Amino acid sequence: MSDHFSRRSFVKASAAFASAAMPALSQSNQVSVGVLGAGGRGYYLTERLYAGNRNVKVLSVCDTYQGNLNRIKDRVQTMGKNTPEATADYTKVLSNRDVQMVIIATPEHLHHRMTLDAIAAGKHIYVEKPLAHTIEEGEEILKAAQAAKVKIQVGTQNRSNSLYGMAKQMISQGIIGECHYVRAFWYRNALPGGAPAWRYTIPKDAAPENTDWQRFLGEAPKRDFDKQRYYQWRLYWDYSGGISTDLLVHQTDITNFVLGKTTPDTCVASGGIYRWTDANDDREVPDTMSAIYEYGDKFHLNYSCYFGNDNFGYGEQFCGNEGTVEVLNRSILRFTPQKFNGQPFANRKDAVVELPGNDNLAVEAHIRNLVEAVQGKAQLIAPVEVGQQAAISGHMATLALRNKKMVRWDGRSRKAIIG
Numbered sequence: 001m002s003d004h005f006s007r008r009s010f011v012k013a014s015a016a017f018a019s020a021a022m023p024a025l026s027q028s029n030q031v032s033v034g035v036l037g038a039g040g041r042g043y044y045l046t047e048r049l050y051a052g053n054r055n056v057k058v059l060s061v062c063d064t065y066q067g068n069l070n071r072i073k074d075r076v077q078t079m080g081k082n083t084p085e086a087t088a089d090y091t092k093v094l095s096n097r098d099v100q101m102v103i104i105a106t107p108e109h110l111h112h113r114m115t116l117d118a119i120a121a122g123k124h125i126y127v128e129k130p131l132a133h134t135i136e137e138g139e140e141i142l143k144a145a146q147a148a149k150v151k152i153q154v155g156t157q158n159r160s161n162s163l164y165g166m167a168k169q170m171i172s173q174g175i176i177g178e179c180h181y182v183r184a185f186w187y188r189n190a191l192p193g194g195a196p197a198w199r200y201t202i203p204k205d206a207a208p209e210n211t212d213w214q215r216f217l218g219e220a221p222k223r224d225f226d227k228q229r230y231y232q233w234r235l236y237w238d239y240s241g242g243i244s245t246d247l248l249v250h251q252t253d254i255t256n257f258v259l260g261k262t263t264p265d266t267c268v269a270s271g272g273i274y275r276w277t278d279a280n281d282d283r284e285v286p287d288t289m290s291a292i293y294e295y296g297d298k299f300h301l302n303y304s305c306y307f308g309n310d311n312f313g314y315g316e317q318f319c320g321n322e323g324t325v326e327v328l329n330r331s332i333l334r335f336t337p338q339k340f341n342g343q344p345f346a347n348r349k350d351a352v353v354e355l356p357g358n359d360n361l362a363v364e365a366h367i368r369n370l371v372e373a374v375q376g377k378a379q380l381i382a383p384v385e386v387g388q389q390a391a392i393s394g395h396m397a398t399l400a401l402r403n404k405k406m407v408r409w410d411g412r413s414r415k416a417i418i419g
């Protein structure tokens, strides 16, 4: 892959025509889409885009690994019945005036530049979580977004999961009483002798000839081609915040959604690499982590994540003085009343709702929400401000863990203060 691009000239050119460039909806209200990054998530999001919407067309796809580029092109041909433009240069997708909306599902460190460039090009955006790799980058996106007319949905799809909507309604109607405490957790494990956590399979043919390493690095520190860093980027600080920004942000975000909160005041965190310690494993991000948040209104969030036992799975437990609402594995909602002297409070009954596979529907609904917002039919459920709130809590945890100090969020200066 040898085509070069000048980012500066691209941004200059796009800024000039950004407002005029925003393509009008066709008479059929069809939304034309570009996909930037078609690995595990970008491929899945494209499938969910088709599954959840009739009126969409993928016009252009971009990936810097030729294997994934071919795969997404094939999928669009099968599902959309058209042949999309395919490129390793995302600015080509952004320069396509017919593309109205882009899905950004590249590694975390690339979200910032791609989102800013997409805003400058007048595209509506679905950007995967976390919004950006640092708080400062997220703030830059926030500013650019506020000055632009484009719609930006952040990929915290739990907000579109009906079970969390139900939990929000039940709790706001008072079913658990006062809630000052949430316990959230995500536990994973791998078979003995199996692939270590986040060591995803590297394609057999992966090589510099079919993998555009410079474009993968983007603004990250320069270094030589490294397959592990490219295909297992979650394990390295240059490209990822690890547990904090990959997993935790979903759970702080949904706690904010269910309880109507925004950013925490403080965070302490600790953990390390305790499970995956093979001498040949050069991972940098922890596999074991706890973070504790205090919010201004007498609210405490206790988070834990461990990659060496998955007995408790994934979930959030909203603990009130009259009962508990839990959402487990994104597919089960359980209400348990508090019992006093053996009697359930106010004679409330235990209740369970099980919706297997509900996360797929949530992702479809989340993308559809953006498509409908672009068509002028809906308000965004996870706009960029909300995505930045979730990202801030994730970055606070990373800063607390790496500096071994409490981190405070200063809402006035919009900065994280360490120590």
Ligand SMILES: NC(=O)c1ccc[n+]([C@@H]2O[C@H](COP(=O)([O-])OP(=O)(O)OC[C@H]3O[C@@H](n4cnc5c(N)ncnc54)[C@H](O)[C@@H]3O)[C@@H](O)[C@H]2O)c1
Binding pocket: 036, 037, 038, 039, 040, 041, 042, 062, 063, 064, 065, 068, 088, 090, 105, 106, 107, 108, 110, 128, 129, 130, 155, 156, 157, 215, 216, 217, 218, 230, 231, 245, 246
């Ligand atoms: N919301 C969720 O539940 C959820 C789940 C999984 C992943 N994600 C997010 O999705 C994003 C992607 O994660 P993933 O698991 O798909 O990773 P991945 O490694 O499977 O895919 C990333 C893709 O981006 C491509 N890429 C790298 N640099 C590029 C560039 N400069 N231009 C174009 N393409 C480039 C890679 O070749 C790869 O195909 C991350 O932000 C991740 O946090 C979200």
